[in-house]
Every structure is written in structure tokens, then in C-alpha cells.
Amino acid sequence: MKVMFSITALALSVLGLLTLWSYPTRESKVPVLYWITDPNPMRTLQVDRFHQWLIEEGHTTHDGQPRMLLKLDTGNSDKSKMIIQGVSGMGGDIMDLGSGGSVRYFKSMGLITDLTEVAQEKGFSVKETYPSLKSDLSIYENGEHRQYAFPCNAYTSLYWINRDVFKKYGIQEPNDDWTWEDFERLGLELKAAAQGETVYISQRPNVIDVARSYGLGLFNETLTRCAYNQAIFIDALLMLERWTDELGIVPTKADLESFDVQSGYGGASLQLFKEGVFGAFVIGRYGLIGFREGASMNLRVVYPPHGTFKCSSMGTRCAAIYKGSQHPEEAALFLEYLASEPYNDTIIEGADALPPNPAFLHKRSYTHPPLYSNEWGCHEVFTRAMKDIAVPKENSPYINSSVVERIFYKWVEKFEAKITSAEETALGIEIEIHAEMERFLEEFPNRRKEYQQALEQQKQINALKASGEMVPASLILNPFHLSLARRQGWLKEKS
């Protein structure tokens, strides 16, 4: 036994020394920065092009090499990890955050740097990207908008049409003006034509999108109260229930689980769309990452079905600079690169949603990708949608967006499990969100005055709407309602 232990100890020591000896050296002549992001294969190309861009733009050392080294960290992109590492002083220099909710949350913890001045100086301000993303990238405080992030990409979710499915079953394809009634009709026609084969009109629409398409946002105009305890949301829930359980034109959760196709980017549903189980599929342009794998698809893109308000959801994967970064100037160079043509070209080529800088949407490589002629005609629809109908998510400053998501899906899942009625679900969501808002105001009493002022603003808005008058844009803080008011013609824009 002694011999065995000695040999094991010796072997482990030798292996340990070998590992240490073979470990790549951390020494570098230039600053090394870490970009915490997802494990998309395109990231490596984007980093290589960044190093080239540094050289082209003259950000080099005396021997012509890039003045910084950017490394990928894809193992710590989970939000909880970023938070824990960030508050402990170990965060990555550049962090990929989801949409505005994450930006707001990380800013509230003091983990990300105010970019307003440096962004304007270096050309990656909110003016360089889509105007609708302003509410995701900047936070309104002390009477002005302060920028905290810049997009790595932007997306809006539209309906991709698998033309072969519609052709196979002899069903007319939808167009940009289709309504939810058309959605239901086409779903029933598809199901009838399929004669027992498993085919759906699309994956299950999100009830939030359905509600928004009838002009109902999650919050009111001033983001102070939940607005879901209304007939529109209740009807949206019931519509989805009918489509799923009664008509069977969209799959249930159990159906999706049972389709044991887990490979490929985007998971089960995307693969099912490729195989013709779904006639349509709602996803951003980044769906092409999966669509391009394998055989070429016959594709078209249309706007989502609408009720009384044509809209599509939009968002961004944005990059922010960690407050504890040892090299904030170098990190700002990366954000400058995000607004540049070389980076935007990687997004265009890789179909990783939309390029963050809309100035490059006119490029032929975007509208007519040379290797994918089946996609020609699709990309312009995204450009139009971002300009015309895309509406960002709503993030209230008085409640954490992940808490909203938790409350929302808890109640919707209860409704799907038939534990609560649609009315109880709507009421439950409202009560819990308001309770969380009140809790937030107890935890942050210095925000109560601002909240009260916003409530007063809301009263003004309600009074103006009731009397049929135009509502000044300065009163509306919710980007969804801003867009709704503008398109419905009751917004008084700033002169």
C-alpha cells in the first residue's frame, strides 16, 4: 500500500509539473482584454478582424502590432457568473449583455461604465445605431440619457416562410398584412391539407407579442404599473389556448419536447421548421445560422400577424465595459470597432442578426449574399421592419426584468396547466408585479419621489387620452407606447 501511494503521489506530481510547464504563458507586451460572450463560431473571426482593424486604424505598438490583445471568454457568459465575478472585481473587460433589462441591472450594481462622452468622441454613440435601441442602450437619469452599451447586433423577430411547405399542401402564403384571424385560418387549412401528417402553421406565438399586436404593452406609459389585467391580454391567452388545445394548429410544450431533435443552432423548433413540420417560423435574421446548415431552403420573410397594431419585437446583444477593467481606453476601442465596417461585415456574412450600424444595410453583401441566392429578398424585409414596425422591449426602472420574467412565466404556466383561469392569470401577474415594485421602492426609498412624479405624469396622460387630446412625447417613458402613440397619431412630438 505504501508503495502504491508513493507511486501515485509521484505520478501526480510529475503530471502537475508537466501541466505547469506546458501552460501557455500569460505574459504579454500589450494589454490583454477579455470579451465575455457566447460560444458562436463567428467570434473568433470577429476577434481576428478586430486585431486587423487596430492595425489599419493605427492603434499599434512601435513595431506595428495591435496595441492590445483581445481574448474570448465563452465559459463565463452566464448572467449569474458575470454578476458574481463582476461584484468580486474579477469581471471580463467587455461583457455581452442582453437587452435593456440587463443593461439596467448591471448599471444598478455599478458594474458597467458610462460611455456617453467617449462614445460621442469615438463614434459609437446611439446615433450610430438604430434609434429604437436607444432605450436598451441608455438610461435616463438626472434629466438626460446616459449611454452604457453599444450593440454587437440587433434583431427583430419576423416570420420566415418555408415556401415548400405551403406549396406542398397547396396553401396560400401569408403576406405582410396578415392578421391573427388569417393565422388561424391558414393553420386550419394547413392542418386539413396535411391529412393527419404532423404539420403546424408555426411554433407557438408568444402571448406578449399577441397582446402587443393589439396595442397592449406589459406596462403603462410611464412604466409605473403593470397593464396586463385587461381584456386584451385575457383574450390573447384564450386565443393561444384555443390554437394549441382545441384547433391544434400550433404545438404544445409536450409536442415540442417529444420532437427529439436537439442538434443544431436554435434547437428543436428550428430543425422542425427546416424539415417542414412548421410552415412558418418566427425568429430574427440570426435564424439563418441554422437555416444555412444542410440543404438550401426556399424562404420568404413576412411581418408578424397583427391585431390592431402592426409591430415586431426587437432587441439587441450589446457590449458594455466593465467598471473594474484595467484598460477602459482599450475596451472603448473595441466598441468603436463594433460600429465599423469590418465588424459589421462579419455580422452580415455570418447572418448573426442585423449589423449594429444600420449604415451598412445598403451593402449588396447584405441584401444579396453571394452564396445564398435563396435568401435574396428576405433581408430587405428586416431593414424595413427595423425602420417601420420594430418596437423594443419594455423595462421598468422599478422592477428587475428577470423578476418580471419569472412572475410572468409562472402565471402563464399555471394557466397552461389549467390551474388558473385567464382572468386569474392576468390578475396574478398584475398583483405580483405591483408587489415587487413596492418592494423595490422600500429597498430604494430615494426613488419613491421619482416614482410618484411618474404616477402624476401617468394621470396627465390618462386625462389627455380620455379627452382625445394629443399626448406630449416627453410624458411617455415606455418605448412601446411611444411607438404606438406615434403610429396611431396621438403623439405630440417635441418641436
Next chain:
Amino acid sequence: MNAKDRRHLAIGLAFLAPNILGVLCFTVIPLIFSIVLAFSNWDLRLHNMYKDEPLKFIGLDNFTRLFQEGDFYQFFGNTLFFMIGIPFAMAGSLLAAIMLSKDLGCKKKRTFVAIFASIALAFSLALLWMVGAGTSGMAILLVGIVAAVSLLGFSGGQTIYRTFFYTPHFTAGVATFILWKKLYNPNTGVINQSLQPVLDTASSVIIQTPPSLVHALGYLCMFAAVGIAWRSIWMRLKAWRDGDDGLGAMTILVLISFLPIFYASCFTEYFPLFYSVVIVLSFVFLFGFVKTQKPLDRVPSFKGMENNTIIQILWLVLQFFLLLMAPVFFQLPAMSQDGLNAPMWLVDYHWAKPAIMFMGLWGAIGSNNMLLYLAALTNVPQDLYEAAEIDGATKVQSFWNVTWPQLAPTTFFIFVMSVIGGLQGGMEMAKTMTNGGPAGSTTTLSYFIYKEGFETGRLGYASAISWALFFLVFSVTMVNWKFGNKKN
């Protein structure tokens, strides 16, 4: 203390120092810090190295909020639900240990032939299934695999079986959860693929059966539950009369017996209050009868709790199972008209919890508990078995009167550790398999702590939940210690 003793002390402390420092740094100090957090408003949005808000002592506010939060009780109930399997896991571990303590090795040549034949059978059936032989092929494949495993065991002896039984325990947790997620797949998972043909057959049989006969099974379940309750009450009263149980123990154990009936009467529509009234009146009558034979204890004692609690809990679970099956039988004829469908498991609000519990049970049977029982079984003196055999005891009597009492310390230890583990666990499964859903049905207290602490940033509140969980675990452990840590 002389110089030599001091030197020895210093040397001893020097050896212990790294360990002590480690315990201080990574256990004691974080523990103390966590107590401070629980009574403060620590929030990552206010207190981290980039924020300098002062920390406020808020007293019991975190605990008050916790006990007013509805979700806490749901998650606590989920945690307790997952622990229902503990007695069964312990019984399974014990059974496995007893089986594995017997040598089943057999080295005859024809056994090897049988093994090869079984493997060949399983392989060809697998091929059949792959080319679309369908569900029946899957069932035959499973039977073939079981046959091969059995024969491997016969040839390789207990070593093979012990390895098979212990494998789930040392398989990496996340890999196991992902595997089970596949098994629970509603349409393509192995479980439903085997279960659905059985349900289809059962459905056609039930349709042809007169509904009254099926309903009769439901009534049988109800009567059986009532019968178990009545028998348990009578056994406890007898034990108290004969001096085996103290008055305190008898009272508590009778209450445990009555609990399922009481619950069914008050909270279900199908179980008449009449039965609860009958049980209560029976108890009153029997108690009065027994009291004539034995005076009331001056001081109620809890003698007998240690031996009977686990058994009573097992009966309790059986009663609940019977009371659950009763409405199933009542509704079965109507359900069978449309065909019986296998459950949707992890995506179904009602089945997600049992699904995870079954998975936990599977892992727990062949776990360290089995090894502990195996070790304990080897320490049971053989002359006790010989004496029992001489006295004419059957195998069951031998187990109950010799093996079970000898295993009491091990059982106590396993029960305490299982309860502690059960109250603390569930986070990895929830995170990997269901994200705590559907609708929070698989969120346990540990996952709740994680979400509040790391997703919402409320570390003070999360610490309060942790300490509430600690007191719960501590209380249960103390109860166990008081009543369970006695040799009979």
C-alpha cells in the same frame, strides 16, 4: 504544562493549522457573515466593491417577508414532496444490500453461453428497433437487457451487481439529469414508449369492464386506507396498554395514522367526512376500552417513538397512495373512452414533481446508503441468526427481530443524512431539467435561494432563506436524534 508538552502541543497545532485555517476561512467566517447578511439589507445593487451604500440592519424584516411570501410555502412543499421518497429509498437500499450480500456467482460453462445468447438477442432487437420495429421491439429490448444483466450477475457474482447498482451514484449529476430528461420525453422517451402500449391495452380492457367494477376498486382503496388507519390506531393502543409505547408516543403515532384520512375528508370531494367521524369515534371508544385496562401515565413519555416512526411514515405514504388511487379508479372508465395517455412528465405541472422524485429514488437506492447497509450487515453476529433459526423463526421474523434492530444505528444515520440531503437538494435537477417549472412546481428551497441571491441580487434575503432552511434541518435532526438514536 512543561516544555516538552508545550513543544508537542505546538507541533500538533502546526500540523492542524492548515486545516483549521481552511475551516475558518471557508466555513466559519462565511457562516458568521451569512448570519449578518440575513439581518441586513445586503443587496448587490447597493453593496459591492463599486457601491458604497451603508449596510442597514433591518432586524427580522427578511424573515417576516419570507414567511409572508406565498411562493415560500409552495417551494417548501415541493422540497417536502421530494422527501417522500426517502423511506422508500432507504428500503430499496436495504433490500439491495441484502441481495448483494449473497453470493450469486456461477461459473458453469453453459452460463457463458447463455450470456452470449442474451447479448446477441439484445443486439438484434436493438437493430430491429432501429429499423422501425416499433414499440414492441423496445419492450423486448428492455427485457433482453434485463436478462443479460441478470446472467452477467450470475456469472460474475455480486461484484458485477454491486457495480451496476452503484453506477448511478458516481455518474456525474448533470449527465444523469440530461439522460433522464431524454427518458422522460413524452413521445420518444423509453418510459412512455414502454408505458403507452400497456395503457392502450388497459384502456381497452377497462372499456369492456362494467364501470361499477372499476369504481369498486376505488372504494376498495378508500376502505383499505381506512383499514390501515384503524389497524394502526389499534396497534398503537395495544402497544400503550402493554407498556411498549408511552402515552406521548402513542398520541403522536395515532395522529400520524389519522392524518391522511383527515386530509382526504377536508380537502377532497370524493372522500366522505363520515369515515373520519367513524375513525375518531373508533379511537375514542377503543381508548376508553383500553383505559379501563391501564391507567393514564402521570407523565406522558415518548417511549416507542424511535422504533415506530419510520414504519408509521411508511404506512402514511401507503395510505396517501391509496387515497390518491381511489379517485383515479372513479374516473378511469370515463378517461378510458378517449384512451389513456402516458403522462407528459417534466412538462406537466402535476407530473413534474413525481418524475423528479422517481429519478431521485433511482439514484438513492444504489447510493452510499447501500454501501453503509452492506457494511452493517456484515457486522450482524451470525449466532443471532442461528439462534433465531433454532427457535423456528421464518425469514421475515428473522429479519424483523434480528437484522432490523441490529441495523438501527445505521438506519438512524442514513435517515438523518437523507433528510438533511433532501431538504438541501433539488437545485441541480431544477436548474438542468425544468428551470424550476412548470409554474414553480419543481422549485425547491435551495433553488429559491439561488434565484433570489444570484439572479435578483438580494443576498440578505437569500441568506435569511438559507437560515430558515438551516433551522428546519436542525429541528428535524434534533427530533430524529431524540427519538431515533436509541438501540432497541
